[in-house]
Amino acid sequence: MDLKKDISSRADIFNEELDHFLKGGCPKNLYDATRHLPVAGGKRLRPVLSMLTCEAVSGKHTLVMPFALAVEIIHNFTLVHDDIMDKSSLRRGMTTVHIEYGEPTAIIAGDLLFAKAFEALGQYPEKIKSFRRLYNHLTQSVVEVCEGQQLDMNFEKRFVVRESEYLKMIKMKTSALFRIACEGGVLIGGASEEVQRGLRDYGTSLGLAFQIRDDYLDMSSNSETLGKDIGNDIRNGKKTIIAVHSLTHATGKDKRILTDVFGKATASADDVQKVYRVFDHVGSIDYAKQKAEEYSIQAKKALDVLDDSSAKQILVELADYAMTREK
Structure with missing residues (x-):
């Protein structure tokens, strides 16, 4: 099977629906801002998950499309507001909504996306x-998602966060939409309670693997590859799994570098690289890779409730992709 082709073929179908749904509207500048991020592309993993899980139990994905639209539009609403809070200037290789249209319009555009999701x-x-x-x-x-986002911001004000707290936060902020994308797909497809529980577990574990890999990519890649700002997590004091591990395991000089640089808004590119080297030296990067693999394995195990099908096989491959992707 060709995972990239399998995802893109479904994403193409979804993108047509999304483009049609978000067309038009007045005032024009508000609706242009509202469309700015959603039509810029993205992986479309959440709507594709809804389509695949519905296919896995019913053999077709047409019934799930309104729900897939809702989940993806909600995801984009959270990104618009996240970028304002994180002071990010780049998303999906383009200027963020608040940079392009101004912060007040970006806030309203995020609110409008939220309303459009339920529409x-x-x-x-x-x-x-x-x-x-x-x-x-x-x-x-x-x-x-909202509660998880607030926890994420609260953690920025604390130097040390426990791993259990971090996992609770990303389970809410990231995994919640992966979980509902999968649960909604099988629910609409008419699955049994057992299958619904299994796919909830799959979505939760997949979301955890995806976010932990995201933490790794934010420090190992570049802005051209990821299409978003690199280094902001360090400057903002974001408690990623890598940071959480390092802040509780670093000693001596490594500890002093983290104390001096981590969470410093004016940290230079060289300072950011020093923190990355500490993460590597302490073993936090390898630890993150290990955790992503653990959750990927859990996600695949949760799929045992499904009968064999091409859709199920794609879901298995997506779990592998979550821990190996490069962007």
Whole structure:
């Protein structure tokens, strides 16, 4: 199987739906800002997960499209606001919404995306069996994302954060949307409770592996490859799995470098590199790779509830991709 082709073929179908759904609107500058990030592309993993999980239990993905739109639009709403909070200037290889259109318009554009997500979900008739459950679970996931984001910001003010606290935070901030993307797909596809539980577990573990790999890429790649700012996590004092491990294991000179540089908004590129070298020396980078692999294995194990199919095989390969991707 060709994972890239399997994902892109579904992403192409989804992108047509997304482009059509977000067309038009007045004031023009607001709707241009609203479309700026969603139509710029992205991996589309969340809507593709909804499509694949629905396929895995029903053989088709057409029923899941309004839900897939809702999940992806919510994801983009969180990114617009995250970029403002993190003072990021680059996302998906383009200027961020608040840089391009100004912070006030970017805030409103994020709010509008949130509203449009539930407008997309409203395409389902309320009488369908799973609508109320779908609506409630999606709403709860957004609550978790918001709570996780606040924890992330709270952690920036603390020098030491426990690994258990970090994992709780990313389970809310990142895994919640992976989980609901998978759960919604099988729910709409008519799966049993056992399959729904299995795919919830898959989405949670996949999201954890994905975020931990993201932590690694943010310090090992470059802005051209990732399409976003590099080094901001160090300057903002972001408690990634790598930082959490280093801050609790570093000693001597390594500890002094972290104390002097980590969380320093004016840290130079050389200072950032010094912190990266500490992460490597302490063994935190290898630790992150190990944790991503553990969650990838857990995700694949959770798929045992599914019958064999091409969709299931793609989901297995996605779990491997989550811990090996380069951007």
